[in-house]
Amino acid sequence: MKTTQTNNWPATQLADEDFEFIRRLVYERSRISLSGDKKILVASRLAKRLQQLQLPGFPEYCEWLRSPAGEGELRFLIDRISTNHTCFFRELKHFDYLRETILPAWGAAARSETFQVWSAACSSGEEPYSLAIHLAEHLAPAESARWQIEASDISTRVLEIAQRGIYEAGRLDAVAAKLVPRYFQKGAGDWAGQFRVKETLRRRIQFHHLNLLEGAYPFRAQFHLILCRNVMIYFDRPTQESLINRLSENLLPGGHLMVGHSESLSGIKHSLRSVQSAIYVKPA
């Protein structure tokens, strides 16, 4: 790795050819497609990284990425490029549908199986913890032991936050006030202003580092519900189609898939039936 200042190249200036290289690499490895107008965004997200690595500019950064030693950096690069915005109880209509339609139907079928949920791009954990709170609140006492959540993301940075389950008070605004003491432990002293998801919920969620577009998924069970929200938006149509079909294979017959409200499956060939905006069911 070069560490000397070779010229006065300003680290934040990203030449078209370097942007093109980064864009292709990110696409090949994560299928996140960065449009041309994302150049400034990419440059600003990576500028601090150049400083940390003491690299004089993007040409050297790309050179390093091309070298065998740059393989580990790729994970960091994808971490920085992916957009991880999320919040508790995002897109509330999905939670309403879960409570009003999916859970009663599952309970009425009086099965002995575990209700299996997968939060497939879980970011920093707000989505799977919201699901966990919702299941803990709305499943009948007899069923309260019979649910499990798998949660996965491509970004190790956000997964670490998710696994810790510690959030600033302001992040809990969308959690009903009465639920906060039930499911969160309030920090004191150095931890004042922070809340940690209680262990009783944390142990019900398994977190996985997983690229949705590569390799076999590590789950033995099929799912009653998969949430894959606000991630497909970064993929092109063929990638979206293959992802939706892979996710469908991991749904039980009668299982539901929820996608982000700004993500549509129109124009994609799939075998699911639409039941409500951004909610699909796998025919039994």
Ligand SMILES: C[S@@+](CC[C@H](N)C(=O)[O-])C[C@H]1O[C@@H](n2cnc3c(N)ncnc32)[C@H](O)[C@@H]1O
């Ligand atoms: C905008 S967040 C959405 C979080 C949450 N699902 C929600 O709707 O609030 C998108 C997440 O998708 C993850 N992601 C992007 N590409 C991925 C891939 N190929 N495999 C798995 N996760 C991916 C990002 O790391 C990011 O955390």
